[in-house]
Amino acid sequence: METELIELFKKSQLPKNGWIQECFICHLPTSLTTNITNIEKNNKIIKFDCYICKDCKKEFKKNQVFYYDFIKDCKIYIYDKYYDLIY
Numbered sequence: 001m002e003t004e005l006i007e008l009f010k011k012s013q014l015p016k017n018g019w020i021q022e023c024f025i026c027h028l029p030t031s032l033t034t035n036i037t038n039i040e041k042n043n044k045i046i047k048f049d050c051y052i053c054k055d056c057k058k059e060f061k062k063n064q065v066f067y068y069d070f071i072k073d074c075k076i077y078i079y080d081k082y083y084d085l086i087y
Contacts, residue, residue: 001043006082007033008050008074023053025070032057036074039086046085048078 009021014029023030030053039046052060060067079086 001040001045003045003047005047005049008036008048008077010051021051023056024050024074025056026053028053028055030054036071037078041086046082048074048082050074 007021008024010024010027012022012027014021020029020031022028030051032052032054033049034052034057036048036050038048060070
């Protein structure tokens with residue numbers, strides 16, 4: 001099965017195709033990503049990852065409500081922006 005990766009990050013001065021992007025939450029440069037969701041369509045898996053720095057990941061562990069709200073907001077963003085790709 002074919003897999004396509006879509007990475008979510010904040011706009012910045014960093015190159016779009018670089019392996020370091022700004023954290024989606026605090027805007028610090030990071031190479032770490034977190035999987036938000038995977039969607040299967042037509043024998044293809046579309047994997048959505050988001051750049052999240054280590055400090056924000058630690059905050060997720062401390063505050064589950066913050067984590068779930070963030071995931072919910074990301075999924076809304078994905079469905080709004082990539083609707084044609086998903087459906």
